[in-house]
Amino acid sequence: MIQIYNTLTRQKEVFKPIEEGKVRMYVCGPTVYNYIHIGNGRSAVAFDTVRRYLEYRGYKVNYVLNFTDVDDKIIRTAQEVGKTAPEIAQKFIEAFNQDTAALEVKPACFNPKVMDHIPDIIEFIEALIEKGYAYISQGDVYYRTRKFEKYGQLSDQSIDELETGASQRMGNEQQIKEDPLDFALWKSAKPGEISWKAPWGAGRPGWHIECSVMATKHLGDTIDIHGGGQDLEFPHHENEIAQSEAKTGKTFANYWMHNGFVTIGEDEEKMSKSLGNFVTVHEMVQKVDPQVLRFFLATTHYRRPLRYSEVTFKEAETNLNRLRIAYENLDFRLNDSQVTTDQDVELLEKWNQSLTQFTTEMDDDFNAANGMTILYEMAKWLNIYAQEAVVSRAVIEQVLVDYRELLSIFGIYFQQELVDAEVEALIAERNQARAERNFARSDEIRDLFKEQGIVLEDTPQGTRWRREK
Template identity: 75%
Template sequence: MIKIYNTLSRTKEEFHPLKEGKVKMYVCGPTVYNYIHIGNGRSTVSFDTVRRYLEFRGYEVNYVSNFTDVDDKIIRAAKELKITAPEVADRFIEAFTEDTQALNVKPACAHPRVMDHIDDIIDFIQVLMDKGYAYEAKGDVYYRTRKFETYGKLSDQSIDELEVGASQRTGEEQQIKEDPLDFALWKSAKPEEISWESPWGHGRPGWHIECSVMATKLLGDTIDIHGGGQDLEFPHHENEIAQSEAKTGKTFANYWMHNGYVTIGDDDEKMSKSLGNFVTVHDMVQQIDPQVLRFFMATTQYRRPIRYSETTLKEAATNLQRLRTAYENAGFRLADAQESLAEDTEKVTEIEALVIRFTEEMDDDFNTANGITVVYELAKWLNMYSEQAAVSQVVLEKARATFTQLLDVFGIVFQEELVDADIEAFIEERNQARKDRNFSRSDEIRDLLKEQGIILEDTPQGTRWRKE
C-alpha cells in the first residue's frame, strides 16, 4: 500500500484514490518568463518520478501541469526584450519543452495555459462574488480571506498570525482592500499591459486563481494529488484551497505534496532567480549528460533538500556509470549464454525478491533514495552473475528487463548502441597481437582507443569495450 506524506495533515497517509486504479494529479508548472533553473527542474523531475512510480504500480494517471503565461514577470520581460507578453511565453514554453525532454520528463496529459482560460477565470470569480467571497474595488477583485473559516490549514497558520504580517504591508493596494489579508483575484489593467475585458473593466487574472480554475476545469472539483514546490505551500496553495472550496463546497485535493529545495554553496542557500544564485537547466544539459542531471535529482527523496555542487554531480555520474556498466556486462554475456540452466528458477526468484523490496521502499512516500539502493543491489547481483563461467539466457534477459523497468521509474534509459566495426577491428588486431606476444602493439591499440574515449575491459569471456 502506497503511503503519501500529506502536507495538509502533516502525516503519512495510505493512498486511496477517488476512483480505483485511476489518479487525478495536478502539479504547478513554471511561470514562463525565463529558462527554468535547477530548482524548478527538481520539482518537474520529482513529480514526473512520482507519476512514473504510480504507473509502475498499475495506476492510470491523468497528469496536468500548467504554464503561467500571464504574470508581472512576463510583462517586465516583454518590455526588456521588446516583444509581446504572448511571444515571451511562447519562447520559454518551447525552451521548457526542450529542456524537460532532455531530462526525459514525460509530457503531461495536458499543459493548460492561462490565456486559454480567461473566460473560465472570469466565470469562477463571478461565482465567488455571488457567494460573498469576493468583492470589487477600483477595478480590482479581492478574495475575502476571513470568510473562509479554515484559511491557513495547509500551512498550519492561524488567521491571527497571518494578520500580523499582512498589517505591516504598505502601498496603494493595501489602502483599497477591506482587510490586509485579502488577495487579488483580478487586477485592473495598467496602460499598455496585456489585458482582457471583464465585468470589472479591463484587467488580467491574479496568480492564485489561475491554478484553481485550470485544475477544476480539467480534473473536476476534487482531485487526488496536488503537487508543487515547498515555496508554493503559502500563499499560493493556501489560496487555491480557499478559492476552490469556497466555490464548490467540496474538498479541493485529498493529498498535498511539496518537494524540497535545491540548495547551493556552503551555507546551503536556496537556489532561486530572486537571489541570483541559480543555474539553468538549459545551460546544464549542454554541459553534462542530461541523464546525469536527471539521476542527480530523481534519486533523492522528493521532500528532502538537494545540495547542488560539482562534487554531488560527479557522485551522480559515477553511480550512474556503475549501473550502466552492470547492464552492459549482462548484455555482453548474452552472446555466450546457454538457453537455460538448472538454477534458473532460483535466480529468477532472487530477482523478483529485489523487485518486492524496491516496491516496499518506494511505497513509503516515494522514497527514491531507498529505492535506488535496491537497484544498486540488483546491479551488484548482475555483475556477480555475469562473472559466472556459465550463464543462462533466461536469467540474463529477466535481470536486464527488470533493471530497465526499475530504472525507468527514475527516468533513466540505457540505449543499446550498435557495435562500431572499426572498434571491433582494433580489438581483433589487439587480440592477435597479444597471441603473437607483440605487447607493444597491444598497448598501442589500447592507448589509441582510450584517446577516443573507448575503454577496453579484458574478461574471462573476452574483450569488451565501453565509452568513457
C-alpha cells in the same frame, strides 16, 4: 499499499484514489519568463518520478501541468526586450519543453495556459462574488480571506499570525482592500499592459485564481494529488484551497505534495532567480550528460532538500556509472549464455525478492533514496552473476528487463552502443598482435582506444569494449 505524506494533515496516509485504478494529478508549472533553473527542474523531475511510479504500480495517471503565461514578471520581461507578453511566454514554454525532454520528463497529458482560460477565470470569479467570497474595489477583485474558515490549515498558520504579516505590507493595494489578508483575483489594467474585458473592468487574472480554474476544469472539483514546490505551500496553494472550496463546496485536493528546495553554497541557500544564485537546466544540459542531471535530481527523497555542488554532482555521475556498467556486464554475457540452467528458478526467486523490496521502499511516500539502495544491491547481483562460468539466457533476459523497468521510473535509460566495425576490427587486430607477442602494436591500439574514450576489458569470454560516459 502506497502511502503519501499529505502536507495538509502533516502525516502519511494510505493512498485511495477517487476512481479505482485512476489518478487525477495536478502540478503547478513554471511562470514562463525565463529558463528554468535546477530547482524548477527538480520539481518537474520529482513529480514525473511520482507519476512514473504510480504508472508502474498499475494506475492510469491523468497528469496536468499548467503554464503561467501572463504575470508581472512576463510583462516586465516583455517591456525590457521590446516584445509582447505572449511572445515571451511562447519562447520559454518551448524552452521548458526542450529542457525537460532532455531530462526525460514525460509530457503532461495536458498543459493548460492562463490566456486560454480567461472566460473560465471570469466565470469562476463571478461565482465567488455571488457567494460573498469576493468583492470589487476600484476595478480590482479581492478574495475575502477571513470568510473561509479553514484558511491557514495547509501552511499550519493561524489567522492571527497571517494578519500580523499582512499588516506590515505597504503599497496602494493595501489601501483599497477590506482587510490586509485579502488577495487579488483580478488586477485592473495598467497603461500598456495586456488585458481582457471583464464585468468589473479591463484587467488580467491574479496569480492564484488560475490554478483553481484550470485544475477543476480539467480534473474535476476534487482531485487526487496536487503537487508543487515547498515555496508554493503559502500563499499560492493556501489560496487555491480557499478559492476552490468556496466555489464548489467540496474538498479541492485529497493529497498535497511538496518537493524540497535545491540548495547551493556553503550556507546551503535556496536556489532561486530572486537571489541570483541559480544555474539553469538549459545551460547544464549543454555541458553535462542530461542523464546524470536527471539521476542527480531524481534519486533523493522528493521532500528533502537537495544540495547542488560539484562534489554531489560528481557522486551522482559515479553512482549512475556503477548502475550502467553492471547492466553492460550482464548484457555482454548474453553472447555465451545457455538457454537455461538448473539454477534458474532459485536465482529468479531471489531476484523477485529484491523487486518486492524495491516496491516496499517506493510505496513509502515514493522514497527514491531507499529505492535506489535496492537498485545498487541489484547492480551488485548483476556484476556477480556476470562473472559466473555458466549463465542462463532466460535469467539474464528477465533480470535486464526488470532492471531497465525500475531505472525507467527514475527516467534513466541505458542505450546499447552501436557496433562500430572499425573498433571491432582493431580489437581483432590487437588480439592477433598479442597472440603473436607483438606487444608494441597491441599497446599502440590500446592507446588509440584510450584517446577515443574507449575502454577495453579482457574477460574469460573475450575482449569487450565500451565508451566512457
